[in-house]
Amino acid sequence: MLKLLPCLAVDTPDVFSLQSFPTGQRALSQSLLNCDLHESNQKFEVLGPTRAIVAVAGDDIILPCYIKPNISVEDMRVDWFRVNLPDTQSNIRVHLYQDGRDKYHDQILSYRGRTSLFKEELKKGNTSLKLTRVQGTDDGRYKCLVESKTHYDDSTIQVYVRAIGSKPEVSIEGQKEGGMALLCVTKGWFPEPELEWLDSEGVTLSAGPSETDRDYEGFYVVKLKTIIKETDINRFTCRLRQRQQHEVIKMETEFHIPSELILVHTETWKVALAVIVSLVIVLVAISAFSVWWWKSLYNDYSHRKLIKGFILLNVNVLQCSLQ
Structure with a gap:
């Protein structure tokens, strides 16, 4: 009795007849065909x-x-x-x-x-x-x-x-709302990290909502701004936190601003405001003077026209009397 063999990978002609094989080979070929058919229909x-x-x-x-x-x-x-x-x-x-x-x-x-x-x-x-x-x-x-x-x-x-991205980078954006604007930026993170601003005592500073974007590879770019006032130390910190499955990654960047720089920015802002107010006053004065001048010209012209008409009327009356 011939035992069927397990499925084997063999090369066979594309077209053939089982009758052309001897009995033993015919049984083997039939076994291989059955295996291939079974493999293609087998559930997995x-x-x-x-x-x-x-x-x-x-x-x-x-x-x-x-x-x-x-x-x-x-x-x-x-x-x-x-x-x-x-x-x-x-x-x-x-x-x-x-x-x-x-x-x-x-x-x-x-x-x-x-x-x-x-x-x-x-x-x-x-x-x-x-x-x-x-x-x-x-x-x-x-x-x-x-x-x-x-x-x-x-x-x-x-x-x-x-993905572990860059350490927070801090820069000065200039004078805003009576204080100095600081910007904190970090790039290349996944998942999205959180940013916050702290003063020298570790107290969280008020800041607007963070700006979040993603680069072409899907990594996060996060920005956070805050407006600071002059303090005794003028030292501020941008802190980053990224929550992963079993840990929290933290990074910090400390930033010190000299008082002179804050004063310079403050004075610059005050000077700029004074210049703007002065320009507005000058423009208003020029506008008022222009209106007054044009009104004067108009009134003078109307007065002269009235006198001329009165003189012509008297001349006509005199001519009529002489006739």
Whole structure:
């Protein structure tokens, strides 16, 4: 009795007849055909990591994904895509393998040239994705979907991106609202950090809402302004905090302003205000004088016209009397 062999990868002609083989070879060929058919119709389960993946910006990472049982997926469809993206983004594809090759026609632009599968591992059911040069826009949830002609399954993977950006930079923006405006800027962070201003005693200073933006790689740029008055020390601090999963990152930049500089800015502001007020007064005076002058000219012209008319009237009356 001939025992059927497990599925093997062998080269067979595209077209052949089982009747052309001897009995033993015919049974072996029939077994291989049954195995191939069974493999293509076999149900499978897509598995991924049970925990989220934490990726450091700039590193290369692997998003694990494989099918069980470990059958070949070379003739299947492997689709990696993002989930829970904003409604404004219609394209969600990260990487697509179909018909035995990679397809990039509808890949999200930020992933272009950064994704790949392990081609030699596809025959073992390994559909893991390699993602190079991690950036802020990579943060989020991914799905690994594997589809055969008769079955499909998927697994969801969460990726958290972490990026340590620049130390806060402080600069003077000039005089505003009777004080001096200070600006604190930090770049290259993920997730978004928080900024706050402190005085020399560690008391939080009032400040407007922070301005938040993201660069082309998805990293955060945060700005925070405050208006300060002259104090005994004139020492101020911009503090940064970034909350991560299990820790809080802190950075501080201390900034000292000489009293002379504050006085210079204050005096400059006062002088500028005085000049503006003086100009307004001069303009008002010139306008008033112009109106008075034009009125005088008009009144003088009207008076002369009236006298001329009166003289002409008297001349006409005199001529009539003489006649």
